[in-house]
Each structure stands twice: as structure tokens, then as C-alpha cells.
Amino acid sequence: MDNQLQKQYFSTELLLWYERSKRDLPWRRSKNPYYIWVSEIMLQQTRVDTVIPYFHRFIEKFPTVAALAAAPESEVLKAWEGLGYYSRARNLQSAVREVHEQYNGIVPSDKAEISELKGVGPYTAGAILSIAYNQPEPAVDGNVMRVLSRYFALEDDIAKPSTRIGIERLAQGLIPAGEAGAFNQALMELGATVCTPRAPQCLTCPVQVHCAGRLAGIAEQLPVKTKAKPPRPERRAVALIVGSGAHGGQLLIRQRPQDGLLARMWELPHAELPPARSASAAEGVTPAAAPARGAQRRAARGGVPEESHDVVMAFLREHLAAADGIGIVPKAWFMNTEHVFSHILWDMFVYRCEAAAAALSSEAPNSLPPNYRWLNVNEMEEYPFPNVFLRIINEYKSLL
């Protein structure tokens, strides 16, 4: 088929399909650029169904650029709690403050200006410009790369930045005049609901008859994408430090460093354990004969780390004393849990602990390091926690 006709057909049919099939999503009910912006940041690497409740709460709490600009960062992180990729929240607020101060609260409609804002990359810039301002800019995300790879039977590796650039150029050329916002959303909507990563529903696809990938029988093999490295395993001993006396009903928590993983979030004190003795090394078997990592993980989850609990508890006590000057007395194993980041896998062994006598003394009530606090477990709203620690704390609360 003539290439130009294939493109024209695609844009026309996709737009018609979208107008009759689009989902009623909260951020589609207005063109408020601030709402669009917030939704697009939340939607980065995150599913629509996950975002919806966060979006409602966030807009209710921070209804305008001015409101978000004026909020304490901890409140913003708390509103983002559980959503992940917390630099999105910190960058969003930083950028909103920039818009508040430099642009009089008006989200820029200029591509260069909006692209300079923190957290606004090529996808988000194109999404805001097209959806809020109807500018003919492409918005190429994972959905769009998949849909176009299949429709045009492109076999370039979508993990490569150069491929994204090429698809952006292709997508820009597909935008119907005056329909940038609807068209970009239609492309993503098709990828999310019909042209899915696995088992695409080609029979219900509005552009199936000219889809080169389907016609070649390779739709399910596309897009080509090099697979990510598996996360590296880490073992961590976690201290669930239960207060007594003046700190009865409280847990000892600490704030993470300013930068890096889970920056500025709060957590239970913990320490990394030495790497587990790998089964293959220990038994001298080849890696191919070694048990799958999942089997090793299940072994860890079963109740004990390789070391005895006594050894791990001693390690935890010594580490917190040396690193943070915290005196604790580990009492007993509490639970194990596992947490998977995209690049790290935490095997966590949680121990119920008490504060050492010195930390309870009324003579030294302020001896905690500045990033430590006693937390009332029923008043957690000021402290944003990553989900992994929320799970542990909620398990503890459920047993009270």
C-alpha cells in the first residue's frame, strides 16, 4: 500500500475510533494546563487505574499552581506516598514554583520554556503542549512506540533513544491539522486498551486492515526491545524499635538522605547485611544448575536469614550504634518481607527492638540524631513513607 495513504488512513480512523471509544478520565474533563501537567507527571511509568485516586486527592489538596508552590515539600511527598518515583513529586513542585514566580502562574505554552522545567522531558512537553494547548507536537510514550512499531512493522529497538527520536518524527507527521491533543491521546489510548503489550486485540482494532505488523504476522513480536537487567539482590536487617515509658505507643523512625533512592522519605532504621552465600558458590555447582533466584528468595522468606537471628540482631545493634549513635536492644524476629525496585531487590528481616536505657533516660531526651524521630503510630500523616515500610508498620499496628 502507498505509504502516504497508509498514514492518512491511520490518522483518520484512529481519531474516529477515539471519539467514540475514549475513556472518561478525570484529567480529560478540563483543559486546565496545571491539571494536565499533574496528570502527565503521575502517569509516567504508572498505570491509569493507579493514578486516578492520587490525581483526585492531589488536585483537591493543591488545586492551583499557587497552592502547590506554597505547600511544604513533606505534604507533597505525603500526597505522592505509594506512587513511587518520588523525584517526580519533588521536581513537579520545584517546576511549579518556577512557573509561579517566573511565568506568573501560567504554564508556558512555548516548547523551549516548558522543556526547561524540572521533570518535563520530551514526552511530557509534547503531552502538555498538545493536550492543553493543542499544539502539533508529538507525545511519544511506550504505548505510542508499540503502536507505531506494529502498524509500520518497525523493527528498531525501542530501548534505544535514537529509535524514540525517529518515532517522534513519524508521529509528528501523523497529527491531523487542529487535532493534536485528541490524536496523541488516541494513540496512547489504543496502546493501552487494544494494542496491548501481550495478546493485542487486533480483531477490534480500528486500523487493523492496514497494520503492517499484523499483515506480516509479527504484531505480537513487536516492538523489539532489549530486556532490562535483573535487580541486584540486597539483604537488609530492619529495626522495629518500640518505645516505652515517655515513648509508649511510638516507633523510632528516621528520614532518608536528601538525594538518591527514596530521597527525604521516612523509614524504619535498617542496615545492609553482607551478601548471601550463593547456592552455586556454596555447593560448587554451575550457575545453570543453581536454583532459580526465586527459589532462593522463598528460602529467605520462610523465616530465617542464613545467619541465626542472634547474629543478625547483634549486627543490627552494632550497626545502628556505630553509624547513628542509636542504642537499641533487639528482642525477637518479627517478620520477613521482600521489596522489588526496578534495579534493587530487598530481602528484609525485621526485628522487634527496644530502645536502650540511655535513649530512654530523661537526662538525655534530645540525644537522637537530627534525622530521627519518635513517631506516634496513629499519627503518621506528617511523615511520607515508602510502601515497603508502610507494610511493616501496618503489620505491627494490626497486632496491637
Added chain:
DNA sequence: AATACGGGGTA
């Protein structure tokens, strides 16, 4: 070009 950066849905 490769890596850091969360958490969860789904087949």
C-alpha cells in the same frame, strides 16, 4: 549508551 529511580498489574 547505560544506569538510577517505585510500585503494581497481568498473562
Added chain:
DNA sequence: TACCCAGTATT
């Protein structure tokens, strides 16, 4: 279990 999600920043 493997894949991937309305990606961006940093190195």
C-alpha cells in the same frame, strides 16, 4: 515469573 506501564535525570 516476566514484562511493562501516558519517562526523566544523570553519568
